[in-house]
Amino acid sequence: MTNDNKPAQPTDLMFGDDELERRLAQTWRTPAGVWGALTTVDHKIIGRRYIVTAFVFLALGGLLALAMRLQLAQPEARFIGPDRYNQIFTMHGSNMMFLFAVPVMEAMAVYLVPLMVGTRNIAFPRLNAFSYWIYLAGGLLLWISFALDTAPDVGWFAYVPLSGPQYGAGKRADLWAQMITFTEVAALAVAVEIVVTVFKQRAPGMSLDRIPLFVWSMLVTAFLVIMAMPAIMLASSTLILDRLVGTHFYNPAEGGDALLWQHLFWFFGHPEVYIIFLPAVGMVSTIIATFSRRPVFGYLPLVMALIATGILAFGLWVHHMFVVGLPKLGESFFTASSMAIAIPAGIQIFCWLATLWGGQPVLKTPMLFVLGFIVTFVIGGLTGVMVASVPFDTQVHDTYFVVAHFHYVLVGGAVFPLLGAIYYWFPKISGRMMSETLGRWAFALIFAGFNLTFFPMHILGLEGMPRRIYTYQPEMPWAGMNMFVSFSALILSLGFLVFFVDVIRSTRSGQIAGENPWGASTLEWATSSPPPCFNFRRIPVVGARDPLWSQPDELTVAGGLRTDRRELIVSSVVEAQPEASESSPRNSIWPLLAALATTVMLIWSIFSPWAVIWGSIPIGITLTGWFWPKQTPEDES
Amino acid sequence: MKAGAAVVLFVSAILIAGCNGAQSALNAEGAAAVQLKHLIIGIVVVCSVVWALVMVVLVLALLRARTPRESPSSESERRMGKLVTAAVAATVVIIAGLTIASFYATRGLGMSEDATLAIKVRGQQWWWQFIYDDVDPAKSFQTANEMHIPVGVDIRIELESSDVIHSFWVPSLAGKRDLIPGRQNVITIRAERPGVYRGQCAEFCGLQHSHMALFVIAENMAAYQRWAAAQRASSVSSADPEATAGKALFMRKPCAACHTIRGTEASGSTGPDLTHVGSRQTIAAGLLDNTRGSLAAWIADPQTLKPGNNMPMVPLSSDELRQLSAYMESLK
Ligand code: HEM
Ligand SMILES: [Cu+2]
Numbered sequence: 001m002t003n004d005n006k007p008a009q010p011t012d013l014m015f016g017d018d019e020l021e022r023r024l025a026q027t028w029r030t031p032a033g034v035w036g037a038l039t040t041v042d043h044k045i046i047g048r049r050y051i052v053t054a055f056v057f058l059a060l061g062g063l064l065a066l067a068m069r070l071q072l073a074q075p076e077a078r079f080i081g082p083d084r085y086n087q088i089f090t091m092h093g094s095n096m097m098f099l100f101a102v103p104v105m106e107a108m109a110v111y112l113v114p115l116m117v118g119t120r121n122i123a124f125p126r127l128n129a130f131s132y133w134i135y136l137a138g139g140l141l142l143w144i145s146f147a148l149d150t151a152p153d154v155g156w157f158a159y160v161p162l163s164g165p166q167y168g169a170g171k172r173a174d175l176w177a178q179m180i181t182f183t184e185v186a187a188l189a190v191a192v193e194i195v196v197t198v199f200k201q202r203a204p205g206m207s208l209d210r211i212p213l214f215v216w217s218m219l220v221t222a223f224l225v226i227m228a229m230p231a232i233m234l235a236s237s238t239l240i241l242d243r244l245v246g247t248h249f250y251n252p253a254e255g256g257d258a259l260l261w262q263h264l265f266w267f268f269g270h271p272e273v274y275i276i277f278l279p280a281v282g283m284v285s286t287i288i289a290t291f292s293r294r295p296v297f298g299y300l301p302l303v304m305a306l307i308a309t310g311i312l313a314f315g316l317w318v319h320h321m322f323v324v325g326l327p328k329l330g331e332s333f334f335t336a337s338s339m340a341i342a343i344p345a346g347i348q349i350f351c352w353l354a355t356l357w358g359g360q361p362v363l364k365t366p367m368l369f370v371l372g373f374i375v376t377f378v379i380g381g382l383t384g385v386m387v388a389s390v391p392f393d394t395q396v397h398d399t400y401f402v403v404a405h406f407h408y409v410l411v412g413g414a415v416f417p418l419l420g421a422i423y424y425w426f427p428k429i430s431g432r433m434m435s436e437t438l439g440r441w442a443f444a445l446i447f448a449g450f451n452l453t454f455f456p457m458h459i460l461g462l463e464g465m466p467r468r469i470y471t472y473q474p475e476m477p478w479a480g481m482n483m484f485v486s487f488s489a490l491i492l493s494l495g496f497l498v499f500f501v502d503v504i505r506s507t508r509s510g511q512i513a514g515e516n517p518w519g520a521s522t523l524e525w526a527t528s529s530p531p532p533c534f535n536f537r538r539i540p541v542v543g544a545r546d547p548l549w550s551q552p553d554e555l556t557v558a559g560g561l562r563t564d565r566r567e568l569i570v571s572s573v574v575e576a577q578p579e580a581s582e583s584s585p586r587n588s589i590w591p592l593l594a595a596l597a598t599t600v601m602l603i604w605s606i607f608s609p610w611a612v613i614w615g616s617i618p619i620g621i622t623l624t625g626w627f628w629p630k631q632t633p634e635d636e637s
Numbered sequence: 638m639k640a641g642a643a644v645v646l647f648v649s650a651i652l653i654a655g656c657n658g659a660q661s662a663l664n665a666e667g668a669a670a671v672q673l674k675h676l677i678i679g680i681v682v683v684c685s686v687v688w689a690l691v692m693v694v695l696v697l698a699l700l701r702a703r704t705p706r707e708s709p710s711s712e713s714e715r716r717m718g719k720l721v722t723a724a725v726a727a728t729v730v731i732i733a734g735l736t737i738a739s740f741y742a743t744r745g746l747g748m749s750e751d752a753t754l755a756i757k758v759r760g761q762q763w764w765w766q767f768i769y770d771d772v773d774p775a776k777s778f779q780t781a782n783e784m785h786i787p788v789g790v791d792i793r794i795e796l797e798s799s800d801v802i803h804s805f806w807v808p809s810l811a812g813k814r815d816l817i818p819g820r821q822n823v824i825t826i827r828a829e830r831p832g833v834y835r836g837q838c839a840e841f842c843g844l845q846h847s848h849m850a851l852f853v854i855a856e857n858m859a860a861y862q863r864w865a866a867a868q869r870a871s872s873v874s875s876a877d878p879e880a881t882a883g884k885a886l887f888m889r890k891p892c893a894a895c896h897t898i899r900g901t902e903a904s905g906s907t908g909p910d911l912t913h914v915g916s917r918q919t920i921a922a923g924l925l926d927n928t929r930g931s932l933a934a935w936i937a938d939p940q941t942l943k944p945g946n947n948m949p950m951v952p953l954s955s956d957e958l959r960q961l962s963a964y965m966e967s968l969k
Contacts, residue, residue, distance in 0.1 A: 082844045082944055155841050161818060162801040162843055167762075252819020258802060259817065297717060323804060324815045325822035332740060339736045346728035349691065350721045356698040358717055363699075371695070378691050382684040385732070389739035391746060392680060394812020395662040395673050398804060398839045462677070464660035464808045466839045469847035473923070476660070 012538055013559040023563040024534040028120065030587060039587040041125035042533055046132050047111030048429060053132075054104035057095055057139060059500070064092040066493060073486035075474040085470035086153035087172075091146050093156030094176065097272065098183040099139045101414060105279035106190040106225075108421060109218040111429065113194055115524035116212050118203030118542065120535045120568050121584045123196035124189075126591045126626060131189035133595030138182025141603065145175045152176035155468060157269060158239070160250035160261045165243045174243055174606040177236035181602055184229055187275075191225035194218050201568055202576040203523065204558050205542040210576075212522045213289075213296060216303050217282025220310040224271045224278070227314065232268035235261060245609055259324060266317035274313040276410065278306060280417035281348055284370050287417075287424050288352050290520040291367040292359025295546055298351035305344035305351075312341045322393045331390045338388035345381050349374065364518075365439030369420030372447045376412025380405060383458070398468075401461025407454045419446070419499065426503070427517050431529045432510030438502040445495030452488035456481050521546035526555055539569055542576075590626035597622045659809055660835040667810030667834075668827045669746050676742045680735060687731065746812075752793035752825060756784060760796070760803030760816040760838065763845035763946055764909055764922040769865065778868045778899075781909030783917045785854045787861040788828050796822040801843060807836030807853050815840055828855035835923070844945030850923025871900030872912045875967035883964025890951055892961075898968065908948060915968040921946070933962040 012020055030040040040046065067088055071080040080088065114122045122128050145151045152172045154163040163173040198211070198219045211219075238249040239261070248254035250261050281302075289296040296302065318326065318334040352374065361367065383405040387393045396402060419442075426434050461467075465478050472478055516525035525548055527536050538557035544550035558578060561567045566584040571577055601615025665674040757768035768779045786792050796805055798816040805824065806813035814824040828834065838849035856864070874884060884901070887893055893903035899912040914920070917927055921943055925931040937958055939948040953961065 082847070086844065159802055159841070162841070167801055167843065256819075258819060297714070298721065301721075323813050324817060325820070328743065331743065335739055336736055339732045342732050343725065343728055347721075347725055350724045353691070353694050353698055354717045354721050356695070357701060358713060359702070361699055361702045371699075374695055375692065378688055382688055385684060385735060386677075386680050389676070389680065389735065389742070391673055391676055391739060391742040391812065394814070395670075395677065395808060397813060398841075462662045464662065464835075464837070466806075466837055466846075468841040471847050473848075473850075 010563045011559065012561050012563055015563070017537060020563065021532065021537055024537065025532060027563060027566055028532075028534040030533060035589075036587070038592055039589045041121070041129050041585060041587050041591075043110050043114050043122040043125060043128060044429075044531060044533075044535075046125075046128050047107055050107030050110055050132050050135070051104060053136060053139070054100050054107055055500075057099040058104070059496070060143070061092050061095040061100055062493060062496060064088050064095070066489060068092065069486040069489040071470060072472075073483050075476065075479050075482075076471050080470065082470045083153065084149075086155075086468075087146060087149075087151040089468055090152045090155050090176070091142065094142065094152065094179065095139075096410070097156055097276075098180060099135075099142065101276040101410065102187055102272065103135055103183065104418060105218075105221065105276060105414075106187060106194075108279065108283075108418075108425075109194055109221075110190060112425065112524060113197055113215055113218055114201070115428075115527070115531060115535055116215050116522050117198060117201060117206060118523045118526075118536060118540050119197065119201040120539075120566070122193050123201060124193050124585075126585050126588055127189045128193055129588075130591035130595050131186040131193075133592050134182055134189075134598060135186035137595060137599040138179050138186065141175065141182065141599075142179045145172070150175070152179075157262075157265050159265075160239065160242075160258050161252075163239065164250055165246070166251075168243070171606055174240055177239050178602055178606055180232060180236045182599075184232060185598075187225050188229050191222035194222040195226070198222075199573045200570050202571050203540050203542050204569065204571060204576060204578045206571075206576045208574055208576075209299075210542055210545045212282075213285035213299065213302060214279070214282035214522075217278045217280075217285075217306055220306045221275050221278045224275050224310050224313060228268045228271040228275070231264050235264035235268065238264075240606070244606075259321075262321050262324065263317070266320045267314070270317040270320065271313040273406075273409070274309055276414045278309065280373075280414040281306060281309075283417040283421040283424075284352060284373060286520075286522070287366045287370050287420050288355050289546075290424070290518050291362045291364060291370075292355050293362070293519075294355065294359040295521070295549075296351065297354040297358060298347075299545065301347050302351050305347040308344040309341060312337060312344070316341065316388075319388055319393070322390045323397050335388055335390055339385060342381060342385050349378065349381075364423075365434070365436060365443060366420040366424035366518075368440065368443045369416045369423065372443065373412060373416040373420070376408055376416065376447075376450065380408030380412050383408060396461050398466055399461035400457040400465045400467055403467050404454045404457035404461065407450075407457075411450055411454070416446075419443075422503070424518070425524075426506065426510075427513030428524055428529050428531070430507055430510070431513055432506050433513050433517060434502050434506040434510055438498055438505070442495050442499040442502060445491055445498060447495075449488055449490075449492030449495050453485055453492050456485050456488075460485075516548065521549040523547060588626065590622055594619060594622035594626055660807075660837060662808040664809050666828060666830055666832060667807075668829060669811035669825070670809055671829075672742060672745055673812055676738065679738065683731065683735065751791070753790040754786065755793040755795060756786070757795045757797065758784075758805055758816065760798040760800070760805070760842070762800050762843055763838070763849040763943075765849070765851045766799075766909065769868070776869055778865075778912070779910045780868060780913065780917070782850070782919065782922045783852045783854060785856065785861055785864045786826070786828060787858045788831050788855045790858075791825050791827045794824045794826055796824065802840050803838045803842050803849070804840035805836065805851075806839040807834050807851070809834045810836075810853060813839045826853070828853065831856050833918075837923075845943055848922055848924050848943050848946075850919075852918065852923065867916070868913055872898050872968050873900075875964075877963060877967060879960050879963040880967040881964075883960035883962070883967075886957055886961055887964060890953075890957075891949070892951065895948070911965070911968060913968055915966050929962050929966045932965045933958050936961055936965075 030036045030042050030045060071077050071085060110122060110128060150170060150172055152175055154168060154173055158173060158176055161167055198215055241247040242249050248256040250256045250258055252258055285296050285302060316334055316338045319338040387396060387405060423434050423439055460478055460481055513529045515528055523540060526540055540555040541558050547555060561581055566586060567581045568584050569578050570580045570582045572579055597618035601611055601619060604611035604615050665671040757770060759766040765782050766779060767784045771777045796814055796816040798818045803816040804813045805816060810826045810828055811824060814822050832855055834853040836851045838846060888902060893905060895905040895907040897904050897910045919925060920927050920935055924943055935942055938950055939946055940950055
């Protein structure tokens with residue numbers, strides 16, 4: 001730390017609380033108005049924006065799901081034609097995976113991780129701003145193409161040759177591939193920020209074994225993002241090359257291979273599922289601990305299970321390909337590895353049950369969602385074990401059984417915890433509580449609606465209904481159950497409607513929350529709600545895994561950060577010993593401009609390979625502006 | 638009473654649908670499908686028990702919460718640790734058991750080396766081409782969307798695709814297997830009882846993926862051989878004047894460019910072989926029952942009945958339409 005500051009530099013040691021807050025606010029604030037909104041690098045503003053945008057995409061994706069259910073309620077319905085239907089399920093899947101589920105989890109981390117580790121901003125805050133803009137551009141690209149009736153129509157995994165130059169007409173598949181590039185660049189940026197924030201910016205004393213479980217889960221997730229990314233970048237670039245400049249990576253007639261696509265896609269696509277699920281594990285662990293009024297049981301096994309899941313996630317992509325005709329030995333290996341992932345999942349479930357067992361569970365809304373999560377996720381996990389068996393899978397692969405399975409893990413396993421997390425952290429983010437009454441209604445409707453909608457799909461699948469069909473014939477015995485499913489989807493949507501109403505209502509008129517309404521134990525609750533732009537008046541010093549429970553009266557704090565410029569504490573990776581104070585970038589318009597330039601280049605490159613060359617010039621200019629050295633003195637150590 | 642009648646109606650509707658070619662993994666009629674059904678039921682039962690146990694623990698934990706307790710002691714934590722370890726160990730055992738069961742099931746489903754009959758299946762957007770090759774080329778023939786097989790013997794199905802990926806799935810007989818361009822996959826099926834087994838393409842393959850059904854018609858060996866002999870024969874022209882006029886039209890209009898009718902100069906290969914189209918039960922990959930009316934409707938406007946399919950609308954007068962459908966119907 002900078003103990004030998006020259007007196008000319010004002011630090012937080014020199015002021016009383018009120019004066020300190022005034023000065024910090026002056027340094028860290030985001031100006032009001034449009035300019036402030038476009039230039040801010042405050043992780044809370046960007047995180048909030050990210051979360052809201054992701055939920056807008058959730059609502060849009062939900063509307064698409066309702067449209068599909070309307071069409072499928074009756075046999076041979078003519079409500080939506082095959083072309084639109086194919087766009088709709090592709091949009092629904094791609095939107096839910098790439099524009100909702102992954103971004104919303106990263107967005108929660110963008111907001112919460114810096115607060116939970118006790119720092120003033122995320123690492124690389126300008127990159128963070130850039131990430132949001134790029135994500136928004138990717139989302140708009142996809143939805144505008146849908147509005148123009150030229151959305152991708154090849155499914156969210158875009159198998160070749162259907163998505164290749166011969167069968168994928170127009171620019172639809174290119175739009176899909178480029179949308180992936182947008183969202184993956186955005187995700188990669190956030191992943192890097194999280195790794196660095198967690199490794200280097202933790203509050204003094206927060207050694208590795210004191211990191212909150214949500215932060216651990218995001219750390220593992222971030223590594224998954226970083227490692228899965230090369231595969232999808234390779235896949236989507238080669239697809240665009242095949243389509244745009246006539247290479248033959250995937251053309252069997254010219255020595256290419258259709259299965260290569262599936263390997264590349266699922267090498268990314270399977271970890272992608274855990275990129276969505278692992279943050280949910282962190283959320284559940286956090287909520288269960290708070291509402292059981294005790295530390296979570298088995299911190300170490302839970303961390304190990306997170307890491308084990310992260311590693312295993314890369315060893316089971318082939319279970320998406322059990323019917324392509326693989327050698328028997330390969331099938332056996334991937335059956336075993338897919339089954340094995342049930343073991344860390346089991347460890348997690350048992351530790352949570354033990355926490356409930358040994359605690360005093362209080363059934364507030366966040367906890368209700370967690371209980372709903374346990375009920376449904378265990379079903380999804382067990383159907384996962386079923387499809388991991390090759391012979392079993394040959395009957396249910398690509399049927400509604402699989403649609404049921406992955407909604408049990410995605411909605412039951414990730415969206416339920418996410419909704420619980422929103423109820424849980426909303427007071428921190430907005431300063432107001434959400435309604436407990438509406439919360440219970442939302443939970444009841446969503447839980448019942450979800451199970452009534454998706455459980456029958458298991459049976460439909462076993463009864464032979466394939467997925468991705470825009471209609472079915474009246475002689476098939478599926479009509480009654482499809483009607484029931486479609487009706488139940490309305491109940492489910494009603495539940496989401498109540499949730500959205502509650503969010504909007506509570507933002508305006510919810511009860512004032514106070515610093516720590518749930519009596520939780522982690523650092524984000526040690527500052528006001530919503531937190532000030534500088535997060536913490538003084539940086540806390542952590543002496544335990546549950547700082548607010550073990551040091552309930554007053555946290556010890558570290559001092560010595562300057563107040564006249566943005567400064568953070570940099571600490572060591574393992575022990576979180578403070579090592580240096582480092583300056584944190586100020587607001588800037590360059591990330592937005594760089595995002596715009598990148599957007600132009602990426603969209604242009606759908607139409608001409610030369611875009612990669614000419615389009616990089618504006619990107620170069622904006623990046624130069626971004627990194628132009630200011631006269632800030634070197635960081636002090 | 639009314640409700641009772643409704644149930645009876647509903648059940649008989651399902652049964653009738655069943656006769657029309659059930660398509661369900663739970664309605665197993667082939668050797669492989671029966672094994673798979675046992676495996677499915679076994680795994681589902683084990684998993685249901687596991688789920689129920691977890692739920693019991695969850696409910697007990699919540700009920701326990703009502704009795705106030707002192708805060709966690711290291712003694713109780715240690716006890717819980719043991720229980721969690723035991724539960725994880727049980728999970729490992731169950732998972733290992735299921736994995737082994739799955740291996741054995743796979744072994745049991747191994748390819749039959751001495752299949753009586755080999756049929757080549759080519760997936761096309763959006764119909765099925767079935768090729769019955771014979772060492773004697775004169776005895777080879779092909780048909781579409783409806784495959785006949787003899788009961789009680791192993792049939793080797795060779796899967797290929799001429800465009801995108803499709804998947805061959807007749808759930809009452811066996812699990813599915815993909816048809817991948819540039820590769821050949823093989824699957825063995827065997828029907829134990831005569832019957833009509835419906836199947837459907839299971840890998841998304843574009844606009845009309847929903848209307849890509851197929852029927853496997855299993856019959857005793859004698860009936861099968863009669864059928865095969867009839868299929869081998871070239872088409873027989875009917876004496877009916879309407880049909881004769883239809884034949885001439887077929888050759889003159891674009892039809893012959895895409896379809897083959899053996900015994901005539903029509904030898905296109907884009908669409909299904911129509912040599913004996915009149916003998917099939919459905920047209921357009923299961924879309925319509927094969928009647929003169931539906932044939933006429935299809936020829937008049939294939940794009941409305943099956944939007945996006947690869948058969949164009951050929952402008953025809955109503956007389957021409959009548960003649961063409963008469964000709965099609967006569968191709969028994
Ligand atoms: C809100 C309630 C939801 C309903 C009623 C719903 C309904 C459906 C239906 C009917 C399909 C099947 C489409 C077909 O095979 O033709 C589907 C596919 C899918 N859903 Fe959902 N869904 C919902 C929420 C979600 C969520 C929250 C996610 C992800 C987090 C999600 C991810 C997917 C994916 C990845 C597919 C596969 C798309 C494809 O086949 O390419 N869904 N959904
Ligand atoms: Cu197909």
